Amino acid sequence: MNARTALLLGALGACAIPDTQFAPVNEEPGPDATLAIVTSATSLEVVEAAEGAIMVSLNRAPTEALRVSASTLSKKVALGQADLMFTADNFAQPQRLAITGLADADTVVEQAEITLSAPGVTSVAIATTVRDDDTMLLVSDVGTGGVVTINEAGSAVVRVHLSAQPTSEIRVDVLVAAGPVSVSAPTSRVFTPQNYDVDQLFTFVAADDANVVTEDVAMTLRSMGIPDKLATLRAVDDDTLNLAVTPSSLQVTEQGTPGQVSVSLTQQPAANVTVAVATMTGQATIDRTQLVFTPQNYSIQQAVNVTAPDDNDVADGSDTVRISATGLTERTAAITIRDNDTQQLVSDATPPLAVAENGSTTFNVTLRYRPAADVVVAVASMAPGVATVTPGVLRFTSADYATPHPVTVRGADDANLVGNSTTIRLSEASLANLDHLVNVTDDDTQRFVLTATSLSVPEGANKTFDVSLAYEPAGTVSCTVVSSNAAALPVMPGSLSFTAASYATPVRVTVSAPADSNNVSESSDIKVTGCGAPVPATVMAAVADGTMLHQFGWPMPFTSTTSIPQGMVVAYKVSVAVTSSLDSFGIWVPAAAGDFRMALYANSNNAPGGLVAQMPVRRPLVNGSNTADITPDPTIPVGDYWLVLRVGQSTAVGYSGPNVTGLQCVRNFNLPSLDDPWPATFGASSCTTDRLLNLWTNNFSQP
Numbered sequence: 271m272n273a274r275t276a277l278l279l280g281a282l283g284a285c286a287i288p289d290t291q292f293a294p295v296n297e298e299p300g301p302d303a304t305l306a307i308v309t310s311a312t313s314l315e316v317v318e319a320a321e322g323a324i325m326v327s328l329n330r331a332p333t334e335a336l337r338v339s340a341s342t343l344s345k346k347v348a349l350g351q352a353d354l355m356f357t358a359d360n361f362a363q364p365q366r367l368a369i370t371g372l373a374d375a376d377t378v379v380e381q382a383e384i385t386l387s388a389p390g391v392t393s394v395a396i397a398t399t400v401r402d403d404d405t406m407l408l409v410s411d412v413g414t415g416g417v418v419t420i421n422e423a424g425s426a427v428v429r430v431h432l433s434a435q436p437t438s439e440i441r442v443d444v445l446v447a448a449g450p451v452s453v454s455a456p457t458s459r460v461f462t463p464q465n466y467d468v469d470q471l472f473t474f475v476a477a478d479d480a481n482v483v484t485e486d487v488a489m490t491l492r493s494m495g496i497p498d499k500l501a502t503l504r505a506v507d508d509d510t511l512n513l514a515v516t517p518s519s520l521q522v523t524e525q526g527t528p529g530q531v532s533v534s535l536t537q538q539p540a541a542n543v544t545v546a547v548a549t550m551t552g553q554a555t556i557d558r559t560q561l562v563f564t565p566q567n568y569s570i571q572q573a574v575n576v577t578a579p580d581d582n583d584v585a586d587g588s589d590t591v592r593i594s595a596t597g598l599t600e601r602t603a604a605i606t607i608r609d610n611d612t613q614q615l616v617s618d619a620t621p622p623l624a625v626a627e628n629g630s631t632t633f634n635v636t637l638r639y640r641p642a643a644d645v646v647v648a649v650a651s652m653a654p655g656v657a658t659v660t661p662g663v664l665r666f667t668s669a670d671y672a673t674p675h676p677v678t679v680r681g682a683d684d685a686n687l688v689g690n691s692t693t694i695r696l697s698e699a700s701l702a703n704l705d706h707l708v709n710v711t712d713d714d715t716q717r718f719v720l721t722a723t724s725l726s727v728p729e730g731a732n733k734t735f736d737v738s739l740a741y742e743p744a745g746t747v748s749c750t751v752v753s754s755n756a757a758a759l760p761v762m763p764g765s766l767s768f769t770a771a772s773y774a775t776p777v778r779v780t781v782s783a784p785a786d787s788n789n790v791s792e793s794s795d796i797k798v799t800g801c802g803a804p805v806p807a808t809v810m811a812a813v814a815d816g817t818m819l820h821q822f823g824w825p826m827p828f829t830s831t832t833s834i835p836q837g838m839v840v841a842y843k844v845s846v847a848v849t850s851s852l853d854s855f856g857i858w859v860p861a862a863a864g865d866f867r868m869a870l871y872a873n874s875n876n877a878p879g880g881l882v883a884q885m886p887v888r889r890p891l892v893n894g895s896n897t898a899d900i901t902p903d904p905t906i907p908v909g910d911y912w913l914v915l916r917v918g919q920s921t922a923v924g925y926s927g928p929n930v931t932g933l934q935c936v937r938n939f940n941l942p943s944l945d946d947p948w949p950a951t952f953g954a955s956s957c958t959t960d961r962l963l964n965l966w967t968n969n970f971s972q973p
Contacts, residue, residue, distance in 0.1 A: 314398045411469070413590045416502055419506055426519065430491060451474050484512075524579070529575070545563065545594070591603040614702070641666060648663060686712070735809055742773050759793075766798075793812040818848075839936065862921075864891060879952060924963065938955055
């Protein structure tokens with residue numbers, strides 16, 4: 271016997287494991303032997319609400335830590351823990367896996383299969399038999415003492431059901447001894463697995479007779495294989511003064527509609543009779559504790575309302591209403607109380623639960639109502655690789671059902687950025703499952719990988735940089751690339767996407783510096799955001815600018831003004847000294863009123879000719895200098911042109927002094943609406959030398 275075998279057998283001898291034997295242990299396998307799970311038994315028998323166990327080990331040392339997971343699809347057993355961890359140091363040391371049989375409502379012996387599995391290792395199945403601890407009994411509503419009272423010529427009802435769920439139909443017969451009481455047909459009832467706990471009724475009738483004797487008759491409820499249920503049927507004679515009570519049994523529901531017990535006397539008394547009414551256990555309440563009958567009203571029934579207050583359990587109850595008077599035989603009414611509560615698992619968790627990898631969170635579980643017997647709840651993670659849960663079983667008793675039982679959820683570690691989810695399930699055969707969604711957040715942080723953090727882009731040229739991700743994302747992710755100065759330094763593309771397969775493959779981003787109308791060296795912060803990265807990546811870009819600006823016309827504000835009427839089309843000759851791009855039109859007004867439009871016409875024999883460029887729509891005027899951009903920017907060759915203005919309402923425009931003049935033309939036909947399009951040719955006009963208006967163009971050129 272080698273050392274490993276001796277260690278294993280020694281450990282087994284120290285463990286008290288009911289009815290289990292270890293499989294023979296072979297000599298220690300070599301390092302190349304197939305790794306296998308070793309169990310103390312391949313089958314196990316446990317009793318409902320009791321615990322058994324098997325011992326688990328490995329046949330040889332694993333090359334790395336190995337998690338053996340225990341699972342079952344059965345709701346008949348609960349596992350003490352979901353995972354067993356083995357290493358090269360403890361592989362031969364048996365570990366205990368507790369298996370608890372879960373209680374149910376039937377008497378059937380159940381079968382369950384438990385699977386032990388681990389990555390790369392053949393799974394092992396443990397066949398488990400759950401022995402039922404329930405006993406089939408006949409349950410009736412016959413009160414304390416087993417006596418059913420029936421008034422002569424009256425009837426009474428006995429309610430019967432089974433204590434546990436049968437596997438097939440069960441017939442219950444009623445046997446009545448000879449005497450003044452008989453049972454109404456049918457004299458048998460059939461219970462099925464579906465209606466076993468629903469009361470069925472037997473009706474007994476007491477015959478009217480000529481004597482004054484109250485007689486007892488034996489009654490037996492009988493079913494094959496189930497202990498007999500015995501009771502006494504008492505026929506109360508009504509020929510002497512006595513108490514008459516109907517019904518002899520009554521069913522009420524917690525917080526439900528009251529039931530009634532009616533009381534009268536069988537004969538006329540010589541004097542008033544005071545009747546006391548009371549309950550025996552206090553589970554039921556009554557609205558009257560005393561009734562008074564007179565020689566005049568002795569035969570008129572007086573009602574006692576019976577109710578059942580709410581309680582903190584889910585068990586049906588019972589009570590007995592006692593009706594008594596001095597010198598008269600005490601009467602009783604058996605009260606069956608149906609509980610209206612449904613047992614439920616209660617958690618203080620706020621779903622969904624959030625936990626980080628390698629982190630943990632705890633929530634507490636209670637039962638809503640006091641149980642009649644211990645309740646064993648299985649606690650399991652639907653995906654132990656995402657999150658684990660402890661303990662694997664919660665046990666609630668009638669004493670601690672409302673005491674919080676803690677459940678701890680721990681996020682499992684992984685090697686990527688994926689946030690995973692699973693469900694923590696609490697289950698018990700007779701209760702609805704309680705499921706909690708758990709979101710496990712990854713503890714890695716995504717970041718961008720850039721090939722450049724700064725760029726210098728010559729105006730009219732472009733530069734590039736590459737973007738990739740540092741970590742594999744959970745799925746397809748999108749990023750945005752945004753320039754803080756998109757006019758001067760636009761970027762393409764503006765959005766990027768990466769997948770788990772492509773996250774490390776660089777994507778190229780192009781930064782352009784289009785020629786513009788200024789000579790400013792613009793700059794921009796180009797930010798890459800999104801893709802799950804909490805911190806944006808920034809590339810600082812700058813333009814090496816060489817733009818030259820030109821203003822053709824009269825931008826310097828004049829000290830005087832003149833009013834330009836609505837509809838008038840007025841033009842001033844202007845010379846363009848440098849071939850350049852027309853960026854915008856300009857006008858200066860001291861007090862803004864209405865809108866304006868401007869255009870540039872070619873020179874034709876010292877008069878406006880064809881349309882060269884225009885403001886396509888009206889623009890509102892503001893006090894001071896007004897600039898109206900046009901797009902695209904047309905190229906204007908060197909030469910003479912005409913600046914043309916019209917306004918939406920009469921407007922005062924900056925006007926030069928008498929010594930500053932130029933050639934002016936006014937179109938012979940006005941354009942009444944500022945929304946009228948500019949004509950392709952200026953048309954007939956009247957021209958003269960006149961003082962100038964504050965009109966100009968803003969042009970730019972590159973060296």
